[in-house]
Amino acid sequence: MRVLLRNPRREIEIDGGVPARTMLERLGLAHEAHLVIRNGTLVPGDERLEDDDEIEVRPVISGGASP
Amino acid sequence: MSKCRACREPAIIDLPRHNANFCDVHFRQLVRRQVEKAIDDFAMLRPGDRVLVAVSGGKDSLAAWDLLVELGYEADGFYVGLGIGEYSEASSEHAARFAHDRRLRLLTVDLRDEFGYDVPTASRATRRPACSSCGLSKRHLFDRAALDGGYDALVTGHNLDDEAAVLFGNTLRWDVDYLARQLPVLASRDGLPRKVKPLVRLTERETAAWCVVRGIDYAVDECPMSAGNRHLRYKEALNEIEAHSPGSKAAFYLNFLDNMAPLLADRRDASVATVGECTQCGSPTTGDRCAFCRLVETASQHEPVPVAMARRR
Numbered sequence: 001m002r003v004l005l006r007n008p009r010r011e012i013e014i015d016g017g018v019p020a021r022t023m024l025e026r027l028g029l030a031h032e033a034h035l036v037i038r039n040g041t042l043v044p045g046d047e048r049l050e051d052d053d054e055i056e057v058r059p060v061i062s063g064g065a066s067p
Numbered sequence: 068m069s070k071c072r073a074c075r076e077p078a079i080i081d082l083p084r085h086n087a088n089f090c091d092v093h094f095r096q097l098v099r100r101q102v103e104k105a106i107d108d109f110a111m112l113r114p115g116d117r118v119l120v121a122v123s124g125g126k127d128s129l130a131a132w133d134l135l136v137e138l139g140y141e142a143d144g145f146y147v148g149l150g151i152g153e154y155s156e157a158s159s160e161h162a163a164r165f166a167h168d169r170r171l172r173l174l175t176v177d178l179r180d181e182f183g184y185d186v187p188t189a190s191r192a193t194r195r196p197a198c199s200s201c202g203l204s205k206r207h208l209f210d211r212a213a214l215d216g217g218y219d220a221l222v223t224g225h226n227l228d229d230e231a232a233v234l235f236g237n238t239l240r241w242d243v244d245y246l247a248r249q250l251p252v253l254a255s256r257d258g259l260p261r262k263v264k265p266l267v268r269l270t271e272r273e274t275a276a277w278c279v280v281r282g283i284d285y286a287v288d289e290c291p292m293s294a295g296n297r298h299l300r301y302k303e304a305l306n307e308i309e310a311h312s313p314g315s316k317a318a319f320y321l322n323f324l325d326n327m328a329p330l331l332a333d334r335r336d337a338s339v340a341t342v343g344e345c346t347q348c349g350s351p352t353t354g355d356r357c358a359f360c361r362l363v364e365t366a367s368q369h370e371p372v373p374v375a376m377a378r379r380r
Contacts, residue, residue, distance in 0.1 A: 007289050031083075032306040035275055042279055044069045044081040044088050060275035061228070061302055062125055063198075063293025 001049055003027075004056040016053060021045035024057065033061050080276050083313035091280055098277050101268040102134050109251045111263040116219040117141040118263075121209045122165075122173065124158030124286040127224030129165050130274040131266055133281060135222060136171065142222070145212045147205050148177035150185025151197075151292060152374035158286045165283065174216075176208055183367030186292065187376070192369035193362065197292035200362055207350065207359035213260035220261040228271045230264070231320045232301040247331035251324070258344065258351040270316065291374060 001016040003023070014023070020036040020043050036043050037056040049055060069078040071090035078088030082097075089097060106112050120132040122144040135142045146162045149155050159175075166173035179185045184192070189200035213221035230249070237245045255261040266274055278285050293299065308315045344350070345357035352358070 006287055009288070030303075030306050030310060032270070032272060032309050033303075035080075035272060035279065037279060042079040042276055044078045046069050046081070058275065058279075058287060059289075060126070060271045061299065061306075062127065062271060063290050063296055063299050 001051050001053045001055055004054075006057070006059055016049050016051035019046050019048055023049060023055070027057065029057060029059075034059055079280070082273070084270070084309070084317060086313070094276065095280060098269060098273060099134065099138070101273075102265050103138065105251065105265050105268045106138075106263075109263075111252050111265055112140060112220060114139065115141070117217075118143075118220045118222045119174075119209075119213045119216055119218040119260075120144045120222045121205065121224070122146045122162045123224070124161035124165075125224070126275045126278045126283070126285045126287075127226050127229075127266060127271065129161070129224075129283050129285050130277045130281075131222055131224040132165070132171070133169075133283060134277070135265065136169070142171070143216070143218075144171060144173040145209060146173060146175045147208050148175065148179070149201060149204070150177070150179045151187060151290060154286075154288065154290055154374075157288065161284060161286045165285075174212060176212070178204060179371075182363050184363065184369070185371065187374050188369050188372040189362060189366035190292070191372040191376070192366045196296065198296050198298070200366065201292075203358055203362055207357070210259055210350070214258075218260065220263045223262065223264055224266055224274070225264040226266045226269050226271045226274050227316055227320060228302055228305070229298075230267050231305055231316045232298050234320055234323055235301045235305060236297065243331065243334055246327070247335040249323075250328060256351075258349060267320070268317075 001014060003012050003014055005012065021031060024031055024034055024036065031045060035058045037058060038049065038053050069081060069088040070076065071078050071093050072087035073093040074090060076090040079091050080094055081088045112118065118135060118140055120128060120135065120142050122128045122132060124146070132142055132144055144162065144166055146159065148159060162173060186197050186201045186204070189204070190197040193200055209221055234249060237249060251264045251267045253262040305316050342351045342353060345352045345360055347356050347360040350357040350359065
């Protein structure tokens with residue numbers, strides 16, 4: 001499946017057939033610091049991602065202490 | 068497939084700190100209720116209040132603006148152009164588009180146009196981290212705009228992660244004066260508007276998810292000048308704890324407010340009493356001139372510094 005990552009923005013291709021939470025673990029990304037979005041829709045951690053899915057892994061941690 | 072705790076429909080998000088999954092409808096309900104609870108518990112706002120939202124174009128400030136409008140408050144936005152290259156250009160566009168699409172009023176000020184400097188230049192001129200001059204500039208201008216506009220309160224998008232990280236840092240240093248002032252509501256006083264933080268019961272994963280389900284197109288990319296700052300490292304440390312013990316961040320911050328902050332009231336009152344007025348702009352300060360007026364003088368005399376050059380420091 002194709003996965004869009006941010007900061008910096010880049011795309012990678014990895015095997016599907018795994019839950020979203022497992023994909024984050026394999027990428028070394030913290031669950032609490034990311035959302036997984038499939039074809040524009042949020043998915044929970046146990047949702048199985050397939051090879052033909054288009055995934056965005058969106059980091060949610062902001063750097064500054066104020067807006 | 069996981070099910071929503073409330074209705075058993077397919078879930079869109081898992082929230083370990085609530086030990087639950089939620090569908091779109093009940094996630095939105097949860098977020099609204101958390102904001103309403105924060106507003107009620109801390110007596111942040113009264114029905115119909117007219118507020119100014121400090122807007123960056125990122126998820127938290129746009130979520131705060133969106134939620135307050137949805138909850139019936141009259142809310143305008145205020146954006147400060149920081150001059151951080153493409154990042155600022157993109158952030159500005161996100162803020163402007165949000166306001167335009169919802170027919171909301173967005174006020175803007177540009178540091179370079181109005182005061183003759185930008186954040187990269189200020190960082191170089193003061194030999195301080197960019198986040199220092201950025202935060203100082205925004206706080207001053209947000210305060211001034213809220214006062215000049217006669218708003219009932221200045222709203223910022225600080226979320227639970229922001230507050231827990233600041234609390235973590237203040238506690239590591241046992242900085243009692245900062246701890247005493249770390250509240251979700253700060254009352255207005257001479258030269259400062261009332262300040263409220265209605266998102267303090269929401270994590271940043273939840274505010275980002277709110278933006279996704281609401282179709283809010285926010286600036287996802289991080290500020291290029293914030294990389295590696297201390298605040299980010301505190302957040303990472305707290306998220307490591309949260310992964311093993313869900314709910315720790317909320318307990319750390321919200322129990323501080325319940326159990327510790329009341330004990331610091333005397334210290335808070337003492338720090339308020341010692342503030343005077345800036346001889347140049349009238350803002351509260353402990354010296355002759357406030358930090359913002361001194362920053363403008365220093366930074367505006369410095370040759371402009373491009374973002375890439377400032378990051379090399």
